[in-house]
Amino acid sequence: MVIEPSDPFGNSRRGLLFGSVAERYERYRLGYPNELVDTVLGYAGRRLSTALEVGAGTGKATRPFAACGIEVTALEPDADVAKVLARVTHGLSVWPLVMTFEGFHTDSCFDLVFAAAAWHWTNPVTRWAHAVDLLVPGGVLALFGAPAELKNPDLLAAVNEIEKGVLEGDSPADVHPWTIEEMAAADGIGDVEQHELPSVATTTAAEFVGRLATVSAYLELAPDQRAKTLREVRSVLPDHVDIDTTVQLSLARRIN
Numbered sequence: 396m397v398i399e400p401s402d403p404f405g406n407s408r409r410g411l412l413f414g415s416v417a418e419r420y421e422r423y424r425l426g427y428p429n430e431l432v433d434t435v436l437g438y439a440g441r442r443l444s445t446a447l448e449v450g451a452g453t454g455k456a457t458r459p460f461a462a463c464g465i466e467v468t469a470l471e472p473d474a475d476v477a478k479v480l481a482r483v484t485h486g487l488s489v490w491p492l493v494m495t496f497e498g499f500h501t502d503s504c505f506d507l508v509f510a511a512a513a514w515h516w517t518n519p520v521t522r523w524a525h526a527v528d529l530l531v532p533g534g535v536l537a538l539f540g541a542p543a544e545l546k547n548p549d550l551l552a553a554v555n556e557i558e559k560g561v562l563e564g565d566s567p568a569d570v571h572p573w574t575i576e577e578m579a580a581a582d583g584i585g586d587v588e589q590h591e592l593p594s595v596a597t598t599t600a601a602e603f604v605g606r607l608a609t610v611s612a613y614l615e616l617a618p619d620q621r622a623k624t625l626r627e628v629r630s631v632l633p634d635h636v637d638i639d640t641t642v643q644l645s646l647a648r649r650i651n
C-alpha cells in the first residue's frame with residue numbers, strides 16, 4: 396500500500412520527472428549487489444532493525460535491505476513511481492510514503508538512513524541535520540550510487556559528443572551535489588568511511604539506451620528530440636557493451 400499525504404510536499408521540478416517513465420525505470424535501472432548491504436551491516440557492527448530510505452525510486456536499493464529483515468520506510472516524492480515501488484516490494488517489510496525527505500517528520504528514529512543516487516535531490520541547507528535528527532545515537536548514514544557508464548573510453552567519448560549541446564547541464568535549483576568533506580564536517584556526524592565495490596556488467600546496447608531514456612536530462616528533452624538523440628547514441632554502439640557498475644559508498648554514524 397502507498398500512503399499518500401493529503402498535501403504532498405513539493406520537490407525539485409527535475410526530481411519529479413521520473414513518474415512519466417516509472418515502469419521503464421523499474422525495467423532498465425540497475426540494482427545493487429548484496430555486497431553493498433554486507434558492507435553497511437559490517438560498518439554498523441550491530442543489528443539494524445529499521446531504516447529510512449530517501450528517494451526510493453522503484454526500490455532498487457530498498458529490496459536488498461528489506462530482504463535482510465530490515466523494516467524500511469521508503470520516501471518517494473513521485474506518486475507514480477511510488478506505486479511501482481509498492482508493487483515490487485509487496486510481501487517485504489517496506490512502507491512507501493509519497494513524500495520528500497524535507498517533508499518527513501516523525502517522533503521515531505531509525506537505525507539506518509540511506510539514499511541510493513538520490514541525496515543530490517535533497518536540500519543542502521537542512522539535509523545533514525535532518526539525517527542526524529532521524530537517526531538513533533550510533534545510527535548509520537549510508538549514501539551510495541553507481542555510475543553505470545560505458546567502460547570503453549572511446550564509446551564513452553562518442554556518446555558524450557552526441558549529448559554535448561543537446562542535454563542541459565544540471566540546474567542548481569534542482570540538483571545539489573555533495574562531497575565527502577561536507578559529510579565529514581556536518582554536526583553530529585562522524586566515523587566517515589568511503590568504500591568502492593568494483594564490478595562490471597555486460598548488457599545489450601538496447602538495454603543501455605533504455606536506461607538512458609530514464610535519466611532526468613533526457614526526460615527534459617522534447618519527445619522527438621529525445622528519440623533522435625537516443626537513436627544517435629544507439630548508432631555508435633556495438634550490440635553488447637560493458638558498463639561500469641562500481642558502487643561508490645560513503646558511510647557515517649550519528650555521534651551524539
